[in-house]
Amino acid sequence: MSAVVETTGRAGLPLSPARLQRVAVLVTGLIFPLGLFGLWWVASARGWLPEQILPPPAYVYQTGRDMILSGELLYHTGVSLGRVVIGFATGAGLGLLLGIAMGLSETVEDYVKPLFLAFAQIPTLGWIPLLMLLVGIEETLKIIIIAKGAIVPMTMNTLAGIRDVSPKYLEVGRALRFSRWQTLRLIVLPAAVPSIFTGIRYGLTHSWTSLVGVELLASSEGLGYLLVWGRQMFWLDTVIVAMIAIGLVGFVMDKGLNRTELLIQRWKRQEL
Amino acid sequence: MARASRLVRFRRGITLPILLLVAWEVSSRTGLVDARFLPSLEDVVATAKRELIDNDLVGELGFSLMRNIAGFLIGCVLGVAFASLLALSQLVDRLIMPTFNGLKQISLLAWIPLISVWFGFGEQAKIVFVALAAFIPIVLNTYDGMREAPAELLEVARALRFNARQKALRIYIPAAMPSIATGVHLGLIYAWLATVGAEYFLAVGPGIGGLVIAGRERFDMAMVMVGVLILGVVGFTLNRLAYGLEAYLLRWRPKQTT
Numbered sequence: 038m039s040a041v042v043e044t045t046g047r048a049g050l051p052l053s054p055a056r057l058q059r060v061a062v063l064v065t066g067l068i069f070p071l072g073l074f075g076l077w078w079v080a081s082a083r084g085w086l087p088e089q090i091l092p093p094p095a096y097v098y099q100t101g102r103d104m105i106l107s108g109e110l111l112y113h114t115g116v117s118l119g120r121v122v123i124g125f126a127t128g129a130g131l132g133l134l135l136g137i138a139m140g141l142s143e144t145v146e147d148y149v150k151p152l153f154l155a156f157a158q159i160p161t162l163g164w165i166p167l168l169m170l171l172v173g174i175e176e177t178l179k180i181i182i183i184a185k186g187a188i189v190p191m192t193m194n195t196l197a198g199i200r201d202v203s204p205k206y207l208e209v210g211r212a213l214r215f216s217r218w219q220t221l222r223l224i225v226l227p228a229a230v231p232s233i234f235t236g237i238r239y240g241l242t243h244s245w246t247s248l249v250g251v252e253l254l255a256s257s258e259g260l261g262y263l264l265v266w267g268r269q270m271f272w273l274d275t276v277i278v279a280m281i282a283i284g285l286v287g288f289v290m291d292k293g294l295n296r297t298e299l300l301i302q303r304w305k306r307q308e309l
Numbered sequence: 310m311a312r313a314s315r316l317v318r319f320r321r322g323i324t325l326p327i328l329l330l331v332a333w334e335v336s337s338r339t340g341l342v343d344a345r346f347l348p349s350l351e352d353v354v355a356t357a358k359r360e361l362i363d364n365d366l367v368g369e370l371g372f373s374l375m376r377n378i379a380g381f382l383i384g385c386v387l388g389v390a391f392a393s394l395l396a397l398s399q400l401v402d403r404l405i406m407p408t409f410n411g412l413k414q415i416s417l418l419a420w421i422p423l424i425s426v427w428f429g430f431g432e433q434a435k436i437v438f439v440a441l442a443a444f445i446p447i448v449l450n451t452y453d454g455m456r457e458a459p460a461e462l463l464e465v466a467r468a469l470r471f472n473a474r475q476k477a478l479r480i481y482i483p484a485a486m487p488s489i490a491t492g493v494h495l496g497l498i499y500a501w502l503a504t505v506g507a508e509y510f511l512a513v514g515p516g517i518g519g520l521v522i523a524g525r526e527r528f529d530m531a532m533v534m535v536g537v538l539i540l541g542v543v544g545f546t547l548n549r550l551a552y553g554l555e556a557y558l559l560r561w562r563p564k565q566t567t
Contacts, residue, residue, distance in 0.1 A: 065400070066407035073408070090426060147313060147321035155326070158548075159541035160502045162509060166525040167533050171346055249418045253510060261419075268422035276422050284415035291414075 092274045100274040101281070114282055117248055117259040120176070124183025125244040129237060132188040136195025136236070140229070141221070146196070157189045161247045165254055174255040179248070186247035187240035194239070198232025199225055234298050241294060245287055260286075348531040356531035360520075370539065372515040373504055376432070377547075380439025381500040385493060387440070388447030393477045395448075396455035396485075413445055417503065421510045431514065435507040442503030443496035450495065454488025455481045490558050494551040501544050517543075 074094065080086055081093035088096075104110040135153070139146040165182060172178050202225050210220045252261020260279050267275030313321070330350070336342045337349040344352075360366040395402045420441060428434035462480050471479065482489070508518025517539055524532030 062403055065403040069404045070408045070411075143313065144321070147318045148325055151322035152325045152329070155541070158545040159537055160505055160544055162502060162505050163521070163537050163540040165509070166521050167530075167537050169525055170528060170530055170533060246416050246418060249416045250506065253418060253421065264419060264422045268425065271426070273423070273426060276426070280415050280419050280423065283419045284411070287416055288414040 089271045089273065092277070097274045097277050100272075101278045104275075104278055110278065110282060113258060113260050113263050113279075114286065117252065117261070118286065120179050120259065121183055121241075121244050121248050124180045124248070125187045125241055127180060128184030128187030128244065129191045129240050131184070132191025132236065132240065133195055133233070135188070136192040136233075137199065137226075139192070140196045140199025141225075153192065161186050161243070162250050165251060169255060178255060179251050182247050182251045183244045186243035186245075190239035190243060191233075191236040194232050194236030195229065198229030198236075201232065202228040231302060234294075234301070238291070238294050238298075241290055242287075245290065249283060345528060345530060348534070353531045353534050356529075357535045360532070360535060366517075366520075366535075366539075369515050369520055370517050370543070373508065373517045374543070376435050376507070376516065377439060377500055377504040380436045380503070381443045381497060383436065384440040384443025384496055384500065385447055388444045388492070388496070389451050389482070389489060391444075392448045392451035392455060392485075393481055395452055396458075396481050397473050397477060409448070413449075417442055417445075417499070418506055418510075421506065425511055430511045434511055435504070438507045438511075439500050439503045442499040446495035446499055447489070447492040450488045450492025451485055454485030454492075457488075458484035487559055487562065490555045494555055497547050497551045498544070501547055505540055 078094050081091055168178050168181055206224050210224050249261045252259040253265055256262040260283050263279035264276055334350055337347050424434050424438050428437050458481055466476050466480050505518050508516040509522055512519045512522050517536060521533055521536035
């Protein structure tokens, strides 16, 4: 029934019941943030809280606009993104290799996994002071910390993906007398793709969190630095703008990966 | 292809760590690496002993754990209550969930500067941050679990005219128990991460994180190593505890392979 209504809605009437409902859901979702925003506006207009604790919304907007127009925000976002790209690529690459090596050979797994897990127990943040002493506070530190964020989920998921390859497929490979390389390229890796992708998603999220952490502790540029700087100057408007930028980048990365995942795994749905 | 025996696997497992320790000892003995970067094993052990006995390392650790547990418990209770509210009322769900989903995109550590302005650098700020860290995964998992509460049970609840409290306590929370357990487990891990983060960034007052930061400032590598090692051991122990708790809470459930 709703399908019929939907068609007429598309043909001319802009507000079919189904669409009305979607609009209603959207509007309901907006009430709460708008209410919060109103409260914020009133609170700062009436001076309930000092400006250093709660800057007026117009002020935050102004700062945000200025920072975008002057290119400052873009610059710091670019610096942060650049670090994440290099660090994540390093960590994910190493994790993939390590996961494949452990997945293919139980001997390698026996040797490497206990030590790897021991290192993985220490939170990424925990490594920062230690590495600061070893490599200083320059780019190397940031790249290592971001890579560390990506390597653990990447390795573990790749390993799990390879271990879970259905024995049936492997049997087919044996029947076809595949070489080791062929088995790896034609059977094991394709079957492990979904799991590897999970690793990439977790890895990227961890990398982004680690980046914020390392930039908060030691940095002179980047979004995390904006946070610290704004905090020190008591410019809460800058802090809030930087938080929004961090949220937006995280959101876009997650959505982007989601899309890519669907795209890459099209064959899986077609198979069903 | 038989799996190697336990003994063989154990021997293989400890090979690399032992080689690493030997390499460490040799390079620090022969002065191959600057002792400031790589203090000798003895040095690290001596530092650990000094901190344990003279400097009340256990007390500092106690402070960190108290913070961790206080924040975690607050996050747990608020998280389950908040998620129950969302599950019970579609209106509240539609009102608040979009905002929650938006806010959770902001990376956890990015909240620290704002929290430090609002709550200062003291105990309060740290506990708020730890609670926030535990709150998010617990809400998300509880919410997912409750949405999958079996429709038949909800039907029964409607037939018996359960009120909201009964629905929450008798249907939603039991049905979501496995997901809540997952959320609590994640919450415990995040809470520890947040405790470390809070102590690093809001470095005032006692705590193991502050000790590590102080060690770094004094360029005391042995101290930093001891601290980082403890962070790892505590994280590992909490994780084990969470596994145990999860298994205990879900013992009524038939064994599943998932």
